[in-house]
Amino acid sequence: MERLGTGIGWRPEIADAVEEMPGVDWVEAVAENVCPAHLPESLLRLRRRGVTVVPHGVSLGLGGADRPDEGRLSALAERAQALGSPLVTEHIAFVRAGGVLTASPRLEAGHLLPVPRTRYALDVLCENVRIAQEALPVPLAVENIAALLAWPDEELTEGQFLYELADRTGVRLLIDVANLHTNHVNRGEDPARALAELPLEALAYVHVAGGFERDGVWHDSHAHPVPRPVLDILTDLASRVAPPGVLLERDENFPEPTELERELAAIGTAVESGRTAARRAVDPAPGPDPAPTSGPRQAPGAGGRGAPGPDPRTADGTEPARQRLALAQTSLLSALVAGTPTPEGFDRVRIGVQARSLAAKRADVVAKVAPELPVLLGEGYRTAFLAYAQSHPMTGGYRQDALEFAESLLLAGKPRNADVRRELREWWLDRSGPAPRSRRPAVRVARAAQRVLLRR
Numbered sequence: 386m387e388r389l390g391t392g393i394g395w396r397p398e399i400a401d402a403v404e405e406m407p408g409v410d411w412v413e414a415v416a417e418n419v420c421p422a423h424l425p426e427s428l429l430r431l432r433r434r435g436v437t438v439v440p441h442g443v444s445l446g447l448g449g450a451d452r453p454d455e456g457r458l459s460a461l462a463e464r465a466q467a468l469g470s471p472l473v474t475e476h477i478a479f480v481r482a483g484g485v486l487t488a489s490p491r492l493e494a495g496h497l498l499p500v501p502r503t504r505y506a507l508d509v510l511c512e513n514v515r516i517a518q519e520a521l522p523v524p525l526a527v528e529n530i531a532a533l534l535a536w537p538d539e540e541l542t543e544g545q546f547l548y549e550l551a552d553r554t555g556v557r558l559l560i561d562v563a564n565l566h567t568n569h570v571n572r573g574e575d576p577a578r579a580l581a582e583l584p585l586e587a588l589a590y591v592h593v594a595g596g597f598e599r600d601g602v603w604h605d606s607h608a609h610p611v612p613r614p615v616l617d618i619l620t621d622l623a624s625r626v627a628p629p630g631v632l633l634e635r636d637e638n639f640p641e642p643t644e645l646e647r648e649l650a651a652i653g654t655a656v657e658s659g660r661t662a663a664r665r666a667v668d669p670a671p672g673p674d675p676a677p678t679s680g681p682r683q684a685p686g687a688g689g690r691g692a693p694g695p696d697p698r699t700a701d702g703t704e705p706a707r708q709r710l711a712l713a714q715t716s717l718l719s720a721l722v723a724g725t726p727t728p729e730g731f732d733r734v735r736i737g738v739q740a741r742s743l744a745a746k747r748a749d750v751v752a753k754v755a756p757e758l759p760v761l762l763g764e765g766y767r768t769a770f771l772a773y774a775q776s777h778p779m780t781g782g783y784r785q786d787a788l789e790f791a792e793s794l795l796l797a798g799k800p801r802n803a804d805v806r807r808e809l810r811e812w813w814l815d816r817s818g819p820a821p822r823s824r825r826p827a828v829r830v831a832r833a834a835q836r837v838l839l840r841r
Contacts, residue, residue, distance in 0.1 A: 389630025450711035537730025544582025590630035623659025
């Protein structure tokens with residue numbers, strides 16, 4: 386695996402700072418936020434300097450019951466090629482449910498949700514990973530996610546689940562140590578046990594991020610400083626294997642560049658502490674770095690980007706497993722975003738916490754996608770959107786969600802202020818079509834007629 390070094394998540398808000406940071410060997414960009422035909426100038430400058438750029442996908446839903454969408458795979462492949470990336474990464478998660486397999490409306494989570502660690506879910510995930518590997522021009526690595534809730538009747542630990550996934554598909558692993566900490570707090574899972582069970586030879590790189598705890602629940606916010614327990618898990622990992630790369634993630638609430646640099650330095654210190662512990666374990670006397678302590682066994686899929694061949698466990702097809710997984714995931718997602726009853730075996734309190742978290746995130750992202758809405762609605766935006774979300778599950782992307790929210794307000798005769806309502810109507814009309822509205826007289830007449838109909 387290519388040695389990446391020290392990296393940071395590239396975001397437009399900190400693009401200038403990232404370019405000036407010393408010691409940054411590579412960056413990771415959210416794939417869905419990058420247009421291959423119009424790459425940000427900051428990323429182009431970094432590439433010209435020899436800085437590696439890795440696209441990190443968030444919407445593929447490899448852990449879902451459906452086969453990966455060809456359009457999303459093509460988009461991910463285009464970004465890898467445009468950026469000259471050595472690999473692409475995605476998540477072991479599901480992000481949508483419903484549809485043909487369940488004969489029910491399609492629901493979008495707008496968030497990464499955990500896959501049940503069961504044999505049937507693993508079969509589906511393995512086949513989905515194989516499909517993705519075949520479609521991508523570079524190796525794929527998949528990331529463990531953070532979770533607020535646990536599936537009932539799971540058959541495998543996280544380490545066992547990831548080991549079998551890597552062994553059966555040859556996929557590389559992106560290990561997020563902050564997510565291991567999250568699952569320790571929220572699900573009582575031991576990070577050391579997970580690391581001991583993982584195939585660390587398949588490690589592509591490592592994520593490090595911050596979060597916060599509220600009412601006994603850890604929220605993986607990517608908006609807070611990296612806490613000491615996360616750095617300690619990174620040290621443990623580095624004592625077992627030399628990470629090819631370590632990257633700091635920060636998605637919002639960005640601090641000053643000097644604070645980010647201090648966090649990168651703390652990450653470097655944590656890695657070095659792990660290497661020092663590994664040296665002492667091998668030889669008390671000073672000497673060169675030892676071989677990775679996880680052992681010399683062959684890495685799963687070490688030979689390249691593809692899978693090691695057809696797996697007899699999925700050769701007969703996964704349709705029954707897909708059907709079973711689809712029903713389970715749709716039931717859970719419906720409880721989270723549509724207010725249906727909590728599925729049997731789940732913790733109702735945790736379902737409530739996750740549901741509120743999803744609604745809050747949805748409101749935040751819509752505010753970013755359509756920043757005019759919180760400006761127009763002022764302090765009432767968040768209350769109005771959360772009320773809307775209770776009875777309107779997201780069925781498409783965030784842009785569509787913003788338009789449907791505005792439409793629902795207008796149809797209800799809101800906001801009460803006529804001037805604000807008129808401005809909101811203009812905003813909705815300008816964006817609800819496939820292209821911005823024309824200024825030609827004939828089009829203005831048609832637009833006026835549309836306004837009259839909308840008032841009715």
